[in-house]
Amino acid sequence: MAIEQVWWQNKLAEDIYATLKLKEQTIPHYNGNSSQLWIRRHLVDWLAVIVTENGICATSQHLAVYLLDYFMDGLEVELSYLHLVALACLLIAVKFEDHCEHIPHISKLNTYIPKTHVCSSRPYTPQQFMYMELNVLKFCSFNLCIPTVPHFLPYFLKVAVDEDDLRDGLPITSKCVVENYLEKHASYFQEIVLQDPVYRKYVPSLVAASCVAAARVCLHLTPTWPKQMELMTDLYLEQLLPCLQSMLATHHQDSVSSSCEQQIMSTNKVDFIHQSTLGSYHSLDSPYNYFPSQTCAPLYHSLDFPLATNQR
């Protein structure tokens, strides 16, 4: 740990931050007009289950969803191949970002294919995986050095709590405890930004900063956006507002609909979210029956889940 702290303070962290900030400016424009957006939420939640069960890190998860989004944005994929595309994106992302022992085996990945899926009786072959991986890699021109929200969040969290912060107007008693809570809340927001492609219109550093701000709002910390955060991120609260508001709106719906607000607000927030996602999967075998229920972003409420039309 001592080493990490030293290395944290050294110039390299600043260098990396500068490189990531520069790099995020080159992220291609996301159109978000794929005719298959209706199934995106299902795929993302499905990947989240695989990620949790296999101990895959957040940077891999976010890169996988990024790859999936851009692939679907550029190409219409045959429905029977969409799960394969999602798995190939995950495999590539893990190989690039994660520790090698986290790379899931193809046979293991096949077990996650929903039972009612067209290909469930005949699992995808290693060859199909290989070609799909190659397709995705070619599609993104092997450009995998993509900054995502979890690249920035740990950096921002280092200064996200200050001794002088007020909680409900009172001085905080333990910086360490508040830091712990803040980290959990921020990673919850980091998780929900994957659920809705609306967050693609903001650069990842802004989304990461908004995760911190949203976590501070939830914990009733004031000021919402302290000076040290402003200095570290080069972002003002005004710039965060649109993104921050969507996040808080999603969170609000989350807590109202779950009717377990207390549980959500507890320290086990992230675990709870995962369990609820898992729960819905175990109870429903078919992905197409899986209505992204009440926990989802407003977008999906208006979509009416066009199930019949897409299964033609």
Add this chain to the structure above:
Amino acid sequence: MAQSERGRNDSGDHQYEEVSLIGKGAYGVVYKGRDLKNEGQYVAMKLIRIQNTEEGMPMSAIREISLLKQLEAYEHPNIVRLLDVRHTPVLSGEIQLKLVFEFIDQDLTTYLEKCPPPGLGPDRIKDLMYQLISGVDFLHSNRIIHRDLKPQNVLISSDGQLKLADFGLARVYGFQMALTQVVVTLWYRAPEVILQAQYATPVDMWSCGCIFAELFNRRPLLCGESDIDQLIKIFE
């Protein structure tokens, strides 16, 4: 869709001609070749055969290609150029990946072997070390650790330019990344790697130090025969 990709990409098959074998690595063969579309200029081609395994595309190839691709835009003078990536289907549904690099005459090992006694002068060593550190510094600020720096992976062009090559073990790292995977060829391996403790960018600097000594001595500094022997030699 996966099916239709298969026959398509053979456009590049005739662009590169193999001239001679350079070497065999852990996951591929390297040839010296010619780029027939570019006045027959020499290239180095790394051929990787991808088998249908449980792992899919090899991690090392994915990392090497994507890391070098993202650095390409900067054209850093001390990083080897990746010119092209091709893939062709081979027998029984396997794929062959072809990585086309700029051709550099020799690696640092050969360069040192060919160097007549009494070896390199201080100015030459200073210049080489400066280039080596520039390359490593550039990698680190682009959040890349090389993790396999050794004279065999350091190339020296005929005009004395030093270039880092072989990114098969390289990876990106974040702000809070605890790496423990055992990497780096034994003789150039930092103690924290041998002890399987957490490590970060300093492991590349350790290797640079070993190479620095080798530039003077014209032989490796610490030639351990095993992990423990390597540690003993380090602490001697």
